[in-house]
Amino acid sequence: KARGRGRVVLFEEAMDASVQRRQAIEKDLREAIAAGNQFELYYQPVHDARTRAVIGAEALVRWRHPLLGLMAPATFVPIAEECGLIEPIGEWVLREALAAARDWPLESIAINLSAVQLRNPALVDIVQGAIMASGIEPRRVELEITETSFVEDEDICRANVAALRAQGVRIALDDFGTGYSSFTHLRTFAVDRIKVDRSFVAGINRREGGSAIIRAIVGLANARGIAVTAEGVETDGQAEWLAAIGCGTLQGYLMSKPMPARAIGSWFDAGIA
Numbered sequence: 431k432a433r434g435r436g437r438v439v440l441f442e443e444a445m446d447a448s449v450q451r452r453q454a455i456e457k458d459l460r461e462a463i464a465a466g467n468q469f470e471l472y473y474q475p476v477h478d479a480r481t482r483a484v485i486g487a488e489a490l491v492r493w494r495h496p497l498l499g500l501m502a503p504a505t506f507v508p509i510a511e512e513c514g515l516i517e518p519i520g521e522w523v524l525r526e527a528l529a530a531a532r533d534w535p536l537e538s539i540a541i542n543l544s545a546v547q548l549r550n551p552a553l554v555d556i557v558q559g560a561i562m563a564s565g566i567e568p569r570r571v572e573l574e575i576t577e578t579s580f581v582e583d584e585d586i587c588r589a590n591v592a593a594l595r596a597q598g599v600r601i602a603l604d605d606f607g608t609g610y611s612s613f614t615h616l617r618t619f620a621v622d623r624i625k626v627d628r629s630f631v632a633g634i635n636r637r638e639g640g641s642a643i644i645r646a647i648v649g650l651a652n653a654r655g656i657a658v659t660a661e662g663v664e665t666d667g668q669a670e671w672l673a674a675i676g677c678g679t680l681q682g683y684l685m686s687k688p689m690p691a692r693a694i695g696s697w698f699d700a701g702i703a
């Protein structure tokens with residue numbers, strides 16, 4: 431029993447440490463939003479699967495913490511979602527990405543939306559405001575949502591998606607296949623694109639099952655006129671197989687990693703893409 435109690439104390443200390451770390455991040459996030467210049471967008475190119483030409487880009491947020499350096503979204507987006515800070519961050523991402531991409535020679539600029547943003551009744555106005563401010567055509571704007579976003583407030587999420595699509599904005603279902611009802615969503619839900627999760631792409635070389643799942647997803651999507659992007663493409667073998675089965679676009683370290691706006695901008699200036 432004494433040993434058991436010792437473990438509980440250790441557990442509580444570990445809890446304390448993670449709670450404290452979380453509170454510190456929350457406090458720093460509030461300061462970052464007030465300061466207004468600590469967030470940065472990286473852009474990962476999206477490639478045509480057959481020609482490998484760059485046809486789009488996805489904006490991925492980073493936080494340049496004054497002491498801790500460049501932080502990945504996984505370390506702060508979940509905390510920002512819980513303490514109500516993802517709204518201002520998300521709106522900044524939207525405005526920044528649309529303004530940057532307006533003059534890039536790309537069909538589309540993709541932006542990740544948090545579940546919290548998707549259930550905000552003001553989302554359509556916020557997106558419209560960012561589109562107007564940037565002057566970009568709505569058809570070039572693609573918003574990436576995940577099916578797990580629909581677990582709460584499904585009605586408002588659906589209404590937001592329908593209203594955005596009615597304005598010409600495209601909707602992509604991100605991390606497709608990781609939710610437990612992906613195929614049901616695909617049948618009952620109108621989207622413009624699905625993004626096959628990296629875990630399935632990683633399975634192409636190893637397991638027959640992984641390949642069979644992607645083949646089924648691509649087949650179903652193509653039959654319904656939905657575009658398909660495969661994410662996390664890291665080998666030529668994966669890229670060739672995906673192109674062969676009719677997956678239209680690819681994203682992954684094989685072709686290009688996320689890069690700062692200035693880097694992708696000078697790429698276009700140099701006529702590389």
Ligand code: C2E
Pocket residue numbers: 474489490491502503504507520523542543544604605628661662663664681682683684688
């Ligand atoms: P995601 O939307 O699924 O983005 C893809 C992630 O996979 C990115 O990580 C990207 O850098 C990484 N990736 C791309 N190609 C490869 C590859 O070939 N191999 C491997 N191993 N990884 C690859 P990142 O930038 O750390 O973003 C992680 C997640 O954070 C994103 O997943 C997205 O869910 C979220 N996120 C990023 N930016 C935003 C944002 O502005 N708003 C919101 N709400 N979430 C964001």
Ligand code: CA
Pocket residue numbers: 488542574604
């Ligand atoms: Ca995404």
Ligand code: CA
Pocket residue numbers: 604605625627628661
């Ligand atoms: Ca994804």
Ligand code: CA
Pocket residue numbers: 605
């Ligand atoms: Ca993901």
